[in-house]
Amino acid sequence: MTMHMARPVSRGFTLVEVLVALTVMALMAAMAWQGVDAIVRARDVSQQRVEVTLRLNMVIGQWEQDLASLQETAGVPALSFDGATLRMTRRAAGGIQLVAWAMRDDDTGSVLQRWASPAVTTRAELEGIWLRSQQFQGQEAGQLRTLDGLSSWQIYFYRGNAWSNAQSSAGVAGPATAASAPARTDLPSGIRLVLEFADTGANTGNLTRDTLLGP
Numbered sequence: 066m067t068m069h070m071a072r073p074v075s076r077g078f079t080l081v082e083v084l085v086a087l088t089v090m091a092l093m094a095a096m097a098w099q100g101v102d103a104i105v106r107a108r109d110v111s112q113q114r115v116e117v118t119l120r121l122n123m124v125i126g127q128w129e130q131d132l133a134s135l136q137e138t139a140g141v142p143a144l145s146f147d148g149a150t151l152r153m154t155r156r157a158a159g160g161i162q163l164v165a166w167a168m169r170d171d172d173t174g175s176v177l178q179r180w181a182s183p184a185v186t187t188r189a190e191l192e193g194i195w196l197r198s199q200q201f202q203g204q205e206a207g208q209l210r211t212l213d214g215l216s217s218w219q220i221y222f223y224r225g226n227a228w229s230n231a232q233s234s235a236g237v238a239g240p241a242t243a244a245s246a247p248a249r250t251d252l253p254s255g256i257r258l259v260l261e262f263a264d265t266g267a268n269t270g271n272l273t274r275d276t277l278l279g280p
Contacts, residue, residue: 117267124211125274127179131155131164132256132276140188141195143252146220146231152198154191160184163194168218169203174263177212178203216263223255223275231256252278 134155137143141163144153150167163182168175180201182194201208220231257275262268 113267121212121268121272124177127211128166128258128274129276131166132278135252135278136161137252138188138191140192144256148232150198150201151220151231152195157184160186161191163191163198165198165201167201167203168215171203174213174265175215175217176203176210177215177218177260179209179211180205180207182207212260212268214263214265214267215260217261219257219259219261221257221259222253223257224253228257254278 131153134157135143136154136156138154138161141154142152145151150165152163152165155162155164162184165180167178167180169178170176180198182198185191185194221228222231222233223229255275255277257273260272260274262270262272
C-alpha cells in the first residue's frame with residue numbers, strides 16, 4: 066500500500082491585503098515627506114534670518130566705523146543732517162572722504178543708502194564734492210543699498226547733557242568760511258540713529274543705536 070504525503074499549500078497575499086499594504090506605505094511616505102519638508106523650511110527660514118542679521122550688523126558696523134573716523138576740516142562741517150541725508154567727513158587713505166547716508170524711496174519701499182567720495186587733499190575739492198552731493202537723487206554711481214524695508218529714520222545729536230533733533234542749529238561754530246560752503250558746527254558728543262522697519266520687511270520694529278564720538 067503506497068502512502069502519499071500531502072504537500073503544504075502556499076498561500077499568497079490577496080489583492081485586498083496588497084492594497085492595504087500599499088496604502089499604509091503611501092501614508093508613511095507622505096508623513097515622512099512632510100517631516101522632511103518641515104525641516105527644510107525651518108532651515109531656510111533660519112538661514113534667511115541669519116543672513117538678515119549679518120547684513121544688519123555689517124551696516125551698523127560700517128556706520129560706526131564712519132563715525133569713528135570723523136575728521137574736522139576748515140571747509141565743510143564734519144557732521145550735518147538736513148532731514149534726508151547725513152553727511153560726514155572722515156579720514157581715509159590718501160586724504161579726506163565725504164560720506165553721505167540717506168534714505169530714498171523706490172518701488173520696494175524706503176532704502177538706506179551709503180555713498181562715499183574719493184579721498185581728496187584740498188579744501189576746494191572737498192567743498193566741490195559737498196556741493197555736488199546736495200543734488201544727489203539716489204541713482205548716482207557709488208550709491209550702495211545697505212538696508213531695505215525701512216519706513217523712516219531719525220538722527221539725534223547729544224549736546225548739553227540731552228538728545229536733540231540733529232537739524233537744530235545748536236552748536237554752530239561760526240559763519241560759513243566761504244560763500245559756497247555751509248557753516249561749520251561743533252561736533253556733538255554722541256549721535257543716535259533710530260531706524261523704523263516696515264511691518265512687511267525682513268526686520269520689524271525699531272532699532273536704536275547710540276554712538277559716542279571721540280573728543
